[in-house]
Amino acid sequence: MYLLTGATGNIGRNLTDLLLAEGAAVRAVTRSPEKAGLPAAVDVVRADIGADPASLAGALDGVDTAFVNPAVLFGRDPSELVDVLAKGGVRRIVLVSSQSVLPEDEPAHGMIAEVHRAWEAAVKGAVPEWTMLRPGEFATNYVFQWGPQLRAGDVVRGPFAEAGIATIHEKDIADVAARALLTDDHIGAAYELSGPAAVTNTEKARLLGEALGRPIRYEEVPVEQARAAMVGAGVPESAVDALLGAFGAAVEHPQVPSPDVQRVTGRPGRTFAQWAADHTADFS
Numbered sequence: 001m002y003l004l005t006g007a008t009g010n011i012g013r014n015l016t017d018l019l020l021a022e023g024a025a026v027r028a029v030t031r032s033p034e035k036a037g038l039p040a041a042v043d044v045v046r047a048d049i050g051a052d053p054a055s056l057a058g059a060l061d062g063v064d065t066a067f068v069n070p071a072v073l074f075g076r077d078p079s080e081l082v083d084v085l086a087k088g089g090v091r092r093i094v095l096v097s098s099q100s101v102l103p104e105d106e107p108a109h110g111m112i113a114e115v116h117r118a119w120e121a122a123v124k125g126a127v128p129e130w131t132m133l134r135p136g137e138f139a140t141n142y143v144f145q146w147g148p149q150l151r152a153g154d155v156v157r158g159p160f161a162e163a164g165i166a167t168i169h170e171k172d173i174a175d176v177a178a179r180a181l182l183t184d185d186h187i188g189a190a191y192e193l194s195g196p197a198a199v200t201n202t203e204k205a206r207l208l209g210e211a212l213g214r215p216i217r218y219e220e221v222p223v224e225q226a227r228a229a230m231v232g233a234g235v236p237e238s239a240v241d242a243l244l245g246a247f248g249a250a251v252e253h254p255q256v257p258s259p260d261v262q263r264v265t266g267r268p269g270r271t272f273a274q275w276a277a278d279h280t281a282d283f284s
């Protein structure tokens with residue numbers, strides 16, 4: 001039995017379908033089973049792991065493998081959840097970590113890296129089999145960052161118009177996760193996951209406009225303005241500084257795409273243009 005946290009999220013929903021297609025037994029954890037909207041074949045159980053990781057203990061009967069996306073546990077001690085899984089009989093965990101943990105031989109660069117390094121350490125110390133997925137920037141971030149602006153007009157405003165980031169499609173993360181869950185080929189591996197090419201914000205706006213059938217323009221704003229907006233939205237200052245630092249560096253030094261998606265799946269990662277075509281409804 002495969003246990004999925006975040007099964008109704010962008011990665012988890014795609015992963016659920018992939019596992020079911022392989023005939024796997026899937027148990028999904030959610031705060032609101034009545035709203036989950038998952039296929040009938042999924043065993044949906046109620047547990048609010050963000051508020052109480054121990055609430056998961058009753059959902060582990062027959063589970064030996066778990067997919068953990070710790071997004072809702074940000075700020076909690078990773079061992080609270082990981083120890084519950086291990087004591088419940090889970091032997092393998094596939095963890096959504098972050099590219100920010102790299103390079104591993106250097107001190108953590110900011111809070112995001114520190115948090116994900118703590119999660120990786122907790123998993124490695126609790127179960128004998130693990131796989132770390134280390135994605136960079138999620139393409140789905142643009143739904144929240146750009147969606148409100150594009151529903152109001154045709155201009156996106158933000159910092160660093162020419163920052164080249166190899167943004168990743170959530171389906172590629174799910175594809176890699178499925179292979180790590182279903183086979184023994186990826187035990188003890190850590191994969192840096194990115195899109196197949198670095199794309200600037202200017203180009204992303206153009207590609208999204210092509211998908212939506214209207215011209216979209218990216219307008220650069222000062223870094224200080226962007227920082228104030230992010231802090232005002234509740235993002236911790238250390239996280240804001242780490243993110244803006246990474247994006248700023250990508251202006252002069254565009255991100256070098258990782259080959260790991262293709263290495264694991266046997267095909268190139270999906271492009272930003274493909275992601276835009278898949279998500280037109282989110283911007284309409």
